[in-house]
Amino acid sequence: MISASTTAAEGRQLTLATLRGLLADETRAQPHLAALRGFNQLMVGELNKCFPVAGSTMLDLSASIHGYALEAALDLGAARYEGIDLDVSRHWGASPVEVTADDGRPGRLREMNAERLDFADATFDCLLTISTFEHFHHPDAVLREMFRVLKPGGAVLASFEPVWTASYGHHLHHLGAVSDLVPPGSHLYLGPEQMRDVLARQIWPADAAVDREEALRWIYEGGGINRHSLPRLKAFFEQSPFTIEWLAPIPDESTPERAVVTAYLARVLPYSADDLLTRGLSLLLRKH
Ligand SMILES: C[S@@+](CC[C@H](N)C(=O)[O-])C[C@H]1O[C@@H](n2cnc3c(N)ncnc32)[C@H](O)[C@@H]1O
CATH class of the missing domain: 3.40.50.150 (Vaccinia Virus protein VP39)
Incomplete structure (x- = not known):
């Protein structure tokens, strides 16, 4: 502040x-x-x-x-x-x-x-x-x-x-480098369960601003994007x-x-x- x-x-x-x-x-x-x-x-x-x-x-x-x-x-x-x-x-x-x-x-x-x-x-x-x-x-x-x-x-x-509908339209870039772990455009054809499995195969950065579940909620449920x-x-x-x-x-x-x-x-x-x-x-x- x-x-x-x-x-x-x-x-x-x-x-x-x-x-x-x-x-x-x-x-x-x-x-x-x-x-x-x-x-x-x-x-x-x-x-x-x-x-x-x-x-x-x-x-x-x-x-x-x-x-x-x-x-x-x-x-x-x-x-x-x-x-x-x-x-x-x-x-x-x-x-x-x-x-x-x-x-x-x-x-x-x-x-x-x-x-x-x-x-x-x-x-x-x-x-x-x-x-x-x-x-x-x-x-x-x-x-x-x-x-x-x-x-x-x-x-x-x-x-x-x-x-x-853009390649990174999930807007995870607001939350830092974890955005790069989501394959471009994949939020448009993967549901949350499938995305969870895709993300589980990635090495999650230790200093990431959010964990996998928070990233999933941001993409599919959060009020931050329309x-x-x-x-x-x-x-x-x-x-x-x-x-x-x-x-x-x-x-x-x-x-x-x-x-x-x-x-x-x-x-x-x-x-x-x-x-x-x-x-x-x-x-x-x-x-x-
Ligand atoms: C990415 S920021 C853009 C800020 C600014 N225009 C800029 O370019 O730096 C999007 C903003 O939209 C605001 N916002 C979302 N829904 C809103 C609403 N219904 N009324 C007012 N602000 C809203 C959020 O609080 C957020 O600060």
Whole structure:
């Protein structure tokens, strides 16, 4: 858990400069977080190319609880940034967390369910949501709420991977190296009993973050991922009230061996080879 210099009765308050200092310390101590910070900066930059962030009110659904997108949005001149997630207090020990830029522009992180947004209709100029639609259990409800809180003419950048039908769509990479012990795509055709037998043949790393049974529960039962296929996720967006301005598939790694296995899987599973070789999607949505 991170701590900030000033503590309010409810939540925490800090300046953008203080947040930057905390993030620098954090990424020095845990270098893998630098990539996440860079990715958030990149995606806020991508949104900015499609919809100028300066002077806008921005909502980030299931935001980086570290504040990486908050930092980037305020740096690009957002008039107000709101980031919501289920886990803000776990990280900060408080919610909301209020960050103020030198000129008084606010950025906030607060605990909220994306399926039930506590914001008035047409509050935001633009929305960002990254690495989330492979987690939301009710993407249709989230999309309805996104549409409601966006102003007419507003834009949404959504990007997410790996979805369940991708080669590592089980998302075990969140739990470290044990992810490599699961043969690519095997979660799509092995049931839990068979996967248990496959994993029993592997040497389980002594320092693994989880044991075999926890890994099995994560893959098949846990609430951390939604297990929606790529076509189903695409359909949620197509059936939403948004206009899809563009939709770009994010390709999975394709080796000659993977292509052969995928061609076979496409014959025995209800997914096309193209779907199986797609890790996720990036979309730009508009509310007209
Ligand atoms: C992989 S993280 C993405 C974080 C951030 N966007 C980033 O790219 O660094 C996915 C987040 O989705 C959040 N989440 C899942 N379901 C949610 C819901 N219904 N409402 C709000 N947040 C949710 C989880 O708490 C988790 O922090």
